[in-house]
Amino acid sequence: MKTQRVADIVVGCGIALFGILIIYASTLITSGTPHKLPPQTFPMVVGILLLLCGSGLALKSWAIRGVDFTIPWPDGEGVRTLFVVIASIACYIVLLNRLGLPIASFLYITFSIWYLKRSKWLLAIVISLITAAISYFLFIRLLALSFPAGPFLE
Amino acid sequence: MGFSFDYLFQGFSIALTWQNLFWAAVGCFIGTLVGVLPGIGPVSGIAILLPLTTVLPATSAIIMMASIYYGAMYGGSTTAIVVNIPGEASSVPTAMEGYELAKQGRAGPALAIAAIASFVAGTLSVIALTFFAPTLAKFAVVFGPPEYFALMFMGLSLVISLSGRALLKGIISMALGLTAGLIGQDPLTGAERLTFGSVTLTVGVDFIAIIVGLFAISEVMINVEQRLSSISKMEVKSWMPTWTDIKQCTGATLRASTVGFLLGLLPGCAPSVTSFVAYDVEKRFSKHPELFSHGAMDGLAATEASNNATSTAGFVPLFSFGLPTAPSMAVLLGGLMMYGLQPGPMLFVQNPDFVWAVIASMYIGNVMLLVLNLPLIGLWVRIVRIPFYILGPLIVFCALVGTYSVRFQTFDIWIMLLFGVIGYFMRKLGFPIAPMVLASVLAQMLETSLGQSLLISWGSPWIFFTRPISLVFMVLAFLSIGRGVWAQIKAKAPEVVTDDAEY
Numbered sequence: 001m002k003t004q005r006v007a008d009i010v011v012g013c014g015i016a017l018f019g020i021l022i023i024y025a026s027t028l029i030t031s032g033t034p035h036k037l038p039p040q041t042f043p044m045v046v047g048i049l050l051l052l053c054g055s056g057l058a059l060k061s062w063a064i065r066g067v068d069f070t071i072p073w074p075d076g077e078g079v080r081t082l083f084v085v086i087a088s089i090a091c092y093i094v095l096l097n098r099l100g101l102p103i104a105s106f107l108y109i110t111f112s113i114w115y116l117k118r119s120k121w122l123l124a125i126v127i128s129l130i131t132a133a134i135s136y137f138l139f140i141r142l143l144a145l146s147f148p149a150g151p152f153l154e
Numbered sequence: 155m156g157f158s159f160d161y162l163f164q165g166f167s168i169a170l171t172w173q174n175l176f177w178a179a180v181g182c183f184i185g186t187l188v189g190v191l192p193g194i195g196p197v198s199g200i201a202i203l204l205p206l207t208t209v210l211p212a213t214s215a216i217i218m219m220a221s222i223y224y225g226a227m228y229g230g231s232t233t234a235i236v237v238n239i240p241g242e243a244s245s246v247p248t249a250m251e252g253y254e255l256a257k258q259g260r261a262g263p264a265l266a267i268a269a270i271a272s273f274v275a276g277t278l279s280v281i282a283l284t285f286f287a288p289t290l291a292k293f294a295v296v297f298g299p300p301e302y303f304a305l306m307f308m309g310l311s312l313v314i315s316l317s318g319r320a321l322l323k324g325i326i327s328m329a330l331g332l333t334a335g336l337i338g339q340d341p342l343t344g345a346e347r348l349t350f351g352s353v354t355l356t357v358g359v360d361f362i363a364i365i366v367g368l369f370a371i372s373e374v375m376i377n378v379e380q381r382l383s384s385i386s387k388m389e390v391k392s393w394m395p396t397w398t399d400i401k402q403c404t405g406a407t408l409r410a411s412t413v414g415f416l417l418g419l420l421p422g423c424a425p426s427v428t429s430f431v432a433y434d435v436e437k438r439f440s441k442h443p444e445l446f447s448h449g450a451m452d453g454l455a456a457t458e459a460s461n462n463a464t465s466t467a468g469f470v471p472l473f474s475f476g477l478p479t480a481p482s483m484a485v486l487l488g489g490l491m492m493y494g495l496q497p498g499p500m501l502f503v504q505n506p507d508f509v510w511a512v513i514a515s516m517y518i519g520n521v522m523l524l525v526l527n528l529p530l531i532g533l534w535v536r537i538v539r540i541p542f543y544i545l546g547p548l549i550v551f552c553a554l555v556g557t558y559s560v561r562f563q564t565f566d567i568w569i570m571l572l573f574g575v576i577g578y579f580m581r582k583l584g585f586p587i588a589p590m591v592l593a594s595v596l597a598q599m600l601e602t603s604l605g606q607s608l609l610i611s612w613g614s615p616w617i618f619f620t621r622p623i624s625l626v627f628m629v630l631a632f633l634s635i636g637r638g639v640w641a642q643i644k645a646k647a648p649e650v651v652t653d654d655a656e657y
Binding site for chain 2: 025036046057081086109116123145
């Protein structure tokens with residue numbers, strides 16, 4: 001998938017397959033009460049649209065030769081950084097319910113700032129503490145929004 | 155009951171009492187904060203503060219609630235422009251243009267134009283509200299399900315212009331957005347769809363999670379990958395827009411105010427729809443359509459103007475018929491009823507002091523918001539110069555808080571992350587993002603109005619072509635689609651990352 005043409009062919013085929021999945025899923029929908037617009041109609045139409053446009057994209061890209069572009073994918077370090085960023089957000093979400101918003105935010109922000117700029121660990125702790133305090137006093141205490149406070153701050 | 159200057163002057167005399175001025179100022183300030191802070195939109199902002207206003211007289215309380223509402227619409231543009239987090243669907247076009255301007259070192263002029271366009275549109279809409287409220291309210295009730303469907307269908311046809319030259323990719327993006335919007339229960343029959351047996355998916359996918367993921371999270375990923383040191387390294391030369399900017403935006407603001415106000419009269423036609431329509435109209439009118447998605451000041455002005463015009467227009471059906479046009483309006487309706495006020499045609503007869511005081515306070519509130527927001531621009535502009543290793547994690551924090559606070563479900567933040575990753579790949583592969591957002595917002599409204607229309611017509615689709623208003627919208631939609639398809643057939647170019655469709 002280094003070039004736009006190849007990427008469009010691959011993605012087009014993937015979208016077409018996804019369209020088939022949606023069409024199949026729409027056949028599983030049970031109608032219940034009769035209606036002028038049965039619940040499976042829209043998903044079926046969208047599935048067909050995905051199938052047609054995905055195939056169209058793949059075919060069009062396959063047919064057009066000569067003009068092509070290289071996609072600026074990240075290098076090895078870029079991929080590693082991206083992976084760490086996504087994984088850290090996933091951990092943040094998991095920790096949110098277990099440790100609560102303030103502590104999860106503190107851990108996430110400390111780690112992220114430290115990871116993106118190793119030399120700034122003290123700054124990372126200060127900013128994380130401020131964010132954790134704001135998230136607790138503003139969102140949980142003052143506005144009484146239903147964020148998990150965590151086992152230590154309940 | 156029509157307009158009377160006596161009533162308006164009486165309204166001003168009430169709105170200008172120190173007590174009401176104070177509560178309007180408090181409302182504007184809180185509203186701006188509600189708009190800027192993640193996690194509390196106008197609906198939750200008003201809902202949280204509603205019980206606290208019971209100590210106030212009815213007029214002061216509703217003046218404060220209304221100020222919070224339009225203050226939040228005002229403040230919502232800030233995060234969209236500065237850090238690319240559109241907290242509401244209506245701020246998506248603002249983010250598309252405003253964030254590009256911020257990256258070019260023009261966050262200050264962008265914020266100022268957003269404030270000025272909001273002020274102009276807000277004031278013009280209040281004038282229209284003042285003189286024509288009872289008359290305009292009739293416009294709302296001639297809109298039945300067929301007209302709504304035709305309007306939504308026309309809205310969906312905007313995908314053509316939002317896709318630039320990558321039409322197939324735009325339609326795929328739209329279809330993926332529709333798919334996301336269809337997950338959960340069918341709005342008409344309650345049947346489960348595309349849930350694959352998952353109980354979690356039954357509640358559906360919230361479009362705020364989709365928007366925040368596609369914009370904020372994917373932006374963080376792109377910036378991290380490119381090892382960006384800050385969003386903009388450019389020296390901020392001026393915080394104020396140039397005369398050229400103002401001249402360029404004047405027509406856009408006036409056009410978008412009209413579009414936003416007229417569409418805002420319709421129940422269910424939220425700012426999320428009108429801002430896209432106004433943005434598309436402006437792209438067609440603009441002398442520089444190629445600048446759209448690359449930092450077009452007139453595109454930004456159009457979006458913000460329509461946003462605020464729609465918010466103000468919503469008071470027409472609310473006061474005249476008790477019809478809330480948006481969730482925030484429904485909360486305001488609850489506030490009115492809490493004070494024993496029954497919105498409807500008799501409100502103007504039985505409580506003229508109240509109605510006209512609230513309308514008069516909107517003139518004052520708009521001036522207050524401008525005075526409050528312009529000096530703050532210097533503060534917001536500094537955000538784009540914060541090193542990205544600090545700003546990036548804080549953007550994720552804001553995105554998470556904002557998404558979670560809509561329904562307080564962890565599932566929504568997983569969806570946000572998923573769409574962040576999808577948004578990253580869409581940007582890399584040249585898929586426009588805006589059609590997906592538009593489709594996910596419109597999906598349920600489109601399907602509901604179609605189902606209701608078919609019920610009325612006993613299953614005949616001709617209902618959309620036999621009623622004049624729906625016919626006009628359908629013709630416009632088909633013309634837009636035909637034009638796009640024809641342009642696509644003529645252009646024998648690959649579906650590449652196009653200059654005019656970065657999002």
